[in-house]
Amino acid sequence: MAVVGDLALMGTKISPNKLISKLEKRVFGVPVSSSQRFSFSHARNLEVIKKSRIAVKAVMQVGLEKIQSSSELKSLKEEYLGFDVVTERELKENGFLGLRKTKLVCTIGPACCSLDELEKLALAGMNVARLNMCHNSREWHQDVIRKIKMLNQEKGYSVSVMIDTEGNQIQVVDHGSSSSVKAEEDSIWYFTTEKFEGSRPFTIQANYEGFSEGVNPGDEIVIDGGMATFEVTERVGNDLRCKCVDPGLLLPRAKLSFWRDDKLLGRDCDLPTLSPKDWSDIVFGISEDIDFIAVSFVKDADAIKHLKAYLATKSSKAIKVLAKIESVESLRRLEEIVEASDGIMIARGDLGVEIPLEQIPSVQDDITYVCRQLNKPVIVASQLLESMVEFPTPTRAEVADVSEAVRQYADALMLSGESAIGSYGMKALSVLRTTSTRMEQSCREENRQTLLHQRKLGVSLPDQIAEQICNCAVEMADNLGVDAIFVYTRHGKMASLLSRNRPNPPIFAFTNDNSTRMALNLQWGVTPLLTDLSDDMEANVKKTVELIKAKGMIKADDAILVVSDIIPISTAQTIFQSIQVMTIA
Numbered sequence: 001m002a003v004v005g006d007l008a009l010m011g012t013k014i015s016p017n018k019l020i021s022k023l024e025k026r027v028f029g030v031p032v033s034s035s036q037r038f039s040f041s042h043a044r045n046l047e048v049i050k051k052s053r054i055a056v057k058a059v060m061q062v063g064l065e066k067i068q069s070s071s072e073l074k075s076l077k078e079e080y081l082g083f084d085v086v087t088e089r090e091l092k093e094n095g096f097l098g099l100r101k102t103k104l105v106c107t108i109g110p111a112c113c114s115l116d117e118l119e120k121l122a123l124a125g126m127n128v129a130r131l132n133m134c135h136n137s138r139e140w141h142q143d144v145i146r147k148i149k150m151l152n153q154e155k156g157y158s159v160s161v162m163i164d165t166e167g168n169q170i171q172v173v174d175h176g177s178s179s180s181v182k183a184e185e186d187s188i189w190y191f192t193t194e195k196f197e198g199s200r201p202f203t204i205q206a207n208y209e210g211f212s213e214g215v216n217p218g219d220e221i222v223i224d225g226g227m228a229t230f231e232v233t234e235r236v237g238n239d240l241r242c243k244c245v246d247p248g249l250l251l252p253r254a255k256l257s258f259w260r261d262d263k264l265l266g267r268d269c270d271l272p273t274l275s276p277k278d279w280s281d282i283v284f285g286i287s288e289d290i291d292f293i294a295v296s297f298v299k300d301a302d303a304i305k306h307l308k309a310y311l312a313t314k315s316s317k318a319i320k321v322l323a324k325i326e327s328v329e330s331l332r333r334l335e336e337i338v339e340a341s342d343g344i345m346i347a348r349g350d351l352g353v354e355i356p357l358e359q360i361p362s363v364q365d366d367i368t369y370v371c372r373q374l375n376k377p378v379i380v381a382s383q384l385l386e387s388m389v390e391f392p393t394p395t396r397a398e399v400a401d402v403s404e405a406v407r408q409y410a411d412a413l414m415l416s417g418e419s420a421i422g423s424y425g426m427k428a429l430s431v432l433r434t435t436s437t438r439m440e441q442s443c444r445e446e447n448r449q450t451l452l453h454q455r456k457l458g459v460s461l462p463d464q465i466a467e468q469i470c471n472c473a474v475e476m477a478d479n480l481g482v483d484a485i486f487v488y489t490r491h492g493k494m495a496s497l498l499s500r501n502r503p504n505p506p507i508f509a510f511t512n513d514n515s516t517r518m519a520l521n522l523q524w525g526v527t528p529l530l531t532d533l534s535d536d537m538e539a540n541v542k543k544t545v546e547l548i549k550a551k552g553m554i555k556a557d558d559a560i561l562v563v564s565d566i567i568p569i570s571t572a573q574t575i576f577q578s579i580q581v582m583t584i585a
């Protein structure tokens with residue numbers, strides 16, 4: 001119990017449990033989570049403790065006796081401004097305009113799961129860590145999540161955690177070997193649902209009994225969107241005998257699609273979007289205090305609505321639900337899915353199995369457009385820098401693909417195998433960072449955001465006002481060339497409406513809700529900051545400006561545009577929604 005040891009040195013005598021319960025009551029005002037308890041009691045030295053969260057900071061600065069005076073506690077809490085170490089450093093080095101707008105998601109796998117590697121990714125700009133529940137054990141995932149939480153709490157990072165469900169993927173086959181197998185032209189292969197150990201020559205195991213339903217001789221099986229193609233020559237019960245008509249490679253867990261007369265065969269299966277394993281992973285995720293759930297193979301809005309309703313009853317914090325667009329069905333129902341979810345992932349890996357590859361760029365364009373219209377963050381995922389799984393530099397085409405996603409104003413870019421199993425994960429992350437920063441600069445110079453035409457979203461009058469204020473605020477901010485936009489937001493709505501307009505200056509979103517802060521990590525151009533907010537808007541502005549000024553981040557003559565809509569808790573008070581421009585004295 002190192003913290004307690006240090007406190008003892010400072011002359012305070014208190015047991016760890018008493019200390020934590022005092023912190024709970026007096027500092028956080030909410031129960032301390034088990035991982036916070038863990039980091040308090042395992043913080044090794046004073047420096048670490050000083051960098052960690054407000055509670056410990058408070059204890060170290062004034063000692064426990066003084067904390068008992070509530071006015072001091074109050075002022076300490078008010079002085080706290082939740083900058084994460086990476087943003088603070090970036091700001092000091094590059095100034096307001098140098099802050100990267102495009103957010104970065106990294107898939108965590110065996111190549112980057114040590115505390116050290118995770119910290120390196122965090123330092124290099126990872127905003128969200130993604131855990132793909134298709135792979136590895138529950139214990140492994142728990143260990144990674146706890147390490148990330150520990151880095152956030154002890155070392156001042158702010159990395160959100162996303163789990164990605166396995167889903168009911170009916171179209172996966174395996175040839176039993178851990179490496180790839182070549183399929184030669186005219187070779188005869190057998191696709192079976194029979195379960196057996198190891199591999200049999202020319203035999204491929206399908207993961208789902210009904211995989212061949214509705215498939216006839218003459219139909220084609222396309223592997224991984226074109227790695228190899230087979231023609232079905234005969235049905236044998238549920239199994240299929242096939243001839244290779246386009247030779248190529250079969251990878252482990254290859255994905256397949258069925259085609260007839262150059263059209264994809266619809267695979268109407270009645271399996272639910274969320275399998276029993278997915279539900280158990282979700283329960284696990286809630287207990288580990290994760291921030292996002294990405295739902296694989298979404299078919300319509302129902303599964304998303306169902307999950308959101310479930311989360312509302314099971315979790316006190318607002319876990320955000322992202323729908324992965326990776327099937328033809330999800331494309332058909334794009335708008336209703338976007339509307340129902342808290343964000344979208346364009347999962348180009350599986351999408352490329354279901355639609356011809358040449359359609360992916362325009363589909364990506366359509367999805368990012370719909371997401372911005374409906375004000376939902378969007379992640380562009382899969383194969384952004386695929387060659388970097390093996391090689392230390394990307395191809396020119398990959399850099400062009402990343403740049404195009406940034407030019408489309410996607411909120412976030414995602415690494416998959418590049419970070420999870422690749423030898424050059426850190427380098428891949430740095431390519432994303434430098435490429436997006438460069439393209440963001442060109443977009444500012446071209447002033448591309450003026451081309452955006454926003455659909456009206458608000459229904460109630462306060463919502464309409466909020467939306468109009470944010471649209472106008474961004475226009476003003478760009479025309480005036482202000483240095484930063486400040487927004488005060490409890491649930492992140494105003495911050496996202498500002499982000500939707502893709503302003504030139506960075507958006508600092510002050511919130512008193514940690515789940516809002518972690519959710520905003522996915523939103524383009526937003527730097528979320530956790531701080532205490534009161535109903536007194538003037539006081540909030542004054543306090544945050546003073547604090548940022550004290551950190552040397554703003555200086556005299558800097559101009560700041562301030563947007564607020566703190567709806568007072570008491571309904572008797574007037575709703576206060578405003579734009580102000582202030583020049584720092």
Ligand SMILES: Nc1ncnc2c1ncn2[C@@H]1O[C@H](COP(=O)(O)OP(=O)(O)O)[C@@H](O)[C@H]1O
Binds near residue numbers: 134135136
């Ligand atoms: N938690 C993990 N444990 C082991 N390997 C993983 C893990 N996450 C991802 N990988 C590896 O990284 C590759 C790329 O990740 P991803 O794109 O998320 O999965 P997939 O290829 O299954 O769609 C996977 O094929 C898998 O080999």
Ligand SMILES: C=C(OP(=O)(O)O)C(=O)O
Binds near residue numbers: 347349416
């Ligand atoms: C991101 C994707 O999903 P997964 O990696 O889970 O297949 C994808 O298909 O592109």
Ligand SMILES: [K+]
Binds near residue numbers: 167
């Ligand atoms: K998945």
Ligand SMILES: [Mg+2]
Binds near residue numbers: 347349350
């Ligand atoms: Mg997928």
